[in-house]
Amino acid sequence: xxxxxxxxxxxxxxxxxxxxxxxxxxxxxxxxxxxxxxxxxxxxxxxxxxxxxxxxxxxxxxxxxxxxxxxxxxxxxxxxxxxxxxxxxxxxxxxxxxx
Numbered sequence: 001x002x003x004x005x006x007x008x009x010x011x012x013x014x015x016x017x018x019x020x021x022x023x024x025x026x027x028x029x030x031x032x033x034x035x036x037x038x039x040x041x042x043x044x045x046x047x048x049x050x051x052x053x054x055x056x057x058x059x060x061x062x063x064x065x066x067x068x069x070x071x072x073x074x075x076x077x078x079x080x081x082x083x084x085x086x087x088x089x090x091x092x093x094x095x096x097x098x099x
Contacts, residue, residue: 006066017055018048035097042093046086053079 021044032040056063056076064072 006062010063010066014052017052018045021045021048035093038093039090039097042086042090046083046090049079049083049086053083 022041025040025044031037053076056072056079059069059072067075
């Protein structure tokens with residue numbers, strides 16, 4: 001039962017760290033053009049992914065106990081690729097907006 005709670009807590013923290021910045025940006029009162037919004041959102045997503053990617057291999061005991069080191073490292077690898085893709089998308093949108 002404790003293991004399930006630790007998993008839920010870590011998963012909730014991960015999802016919060018990943019999606020809170022883009023969601024908070026969505027609810028902000030300042031509105032920009034579509035291109036500028038895409039630049040901001042892809043940048044926020046890339047940064048959030050980078051934070052989550054860096055935390056995973058830190059080998060926190062409660063994290064590795066909850067998921068197992070193999071799962072943590074596999075997730076780290078997938079998040080690393082997602083971070084690269086989000087960063088490339090961010091740069092592509094910037095270049096498309098102002099060549």
